[in-house]
Amino acid sequence: MGIADLPLLGQIKGRLNWLDERQRVIAQNVANSDTPGYAARDLNQPTDFAAALRNGAGVRMARTSAMHIAPQGQQARFESAASPDSETTLDGNSVVVEEQMLKMSESRMAYDAAIGIYQKSMQMLRMAARAPGR
Template identity: 80%
Template sequence: MSIADLPLLSQIKGRLGWLDERQRVIAQNVANADTPGYVARDINQPTDFAAALNGGGGGLQMTRTSASHIAPSGPQARFTSVKAPDSETTLDGNSVVVEEQMLKMAESRMAYDAAIGFYQKSLSMIRMAARAPGR
């Protein structure tokens, strides 16, 4: 069993993947803040990241843009974005409120930092457990 096979680390990687995809969707919302008729989107948080990693989500997959790139191996995280209009809709039909998107981005950033910290602490505990006694 390798370190990558530990369920805890797999869960953290899944959370980081979800947060990464959410940041991408939020950035897309902000980029379309002035597009008439654009409805803000968000990613639903899966309740089980192991299931999401094993294909329980939607349509996010890695693609190869060149035959010389390494093919992705193993299950890929997949998440779907859903329409999630913000609190206001303008007369042109745009439902993106930049302030609300910035709050979502800050929330995602704090969760990302927490997951990275947890991942680093988990790895340091594994390193400590693997050291010879008395060192």
């Protein structure tokens, strides 16, 4: 098994690929910010906790100790509120450059965090592979 086959590094690689693609989509939105009729796009999160709970109907809260608070309902409930992604101008363009810059900043911070985790993981692997006493 090679280093690239480690699950953690595979997940980091997947996250970096998703962030790279999101940056591309955001850049495309900014490039088309003056194009009449252009609708802003964004990628969905690769993992959505609420969706995972909805899809896994068998997931239930359980009281495993008498000291735990009793669950109000047997199923965890999440409610989502619809919020407009952005404004639409008179020419039909829905790109708000400020929102796109915020999304780009969020993606950059997530990218930096993933790179940091990758670097720390590689440091730990090097340390584990090193001969004792070196």
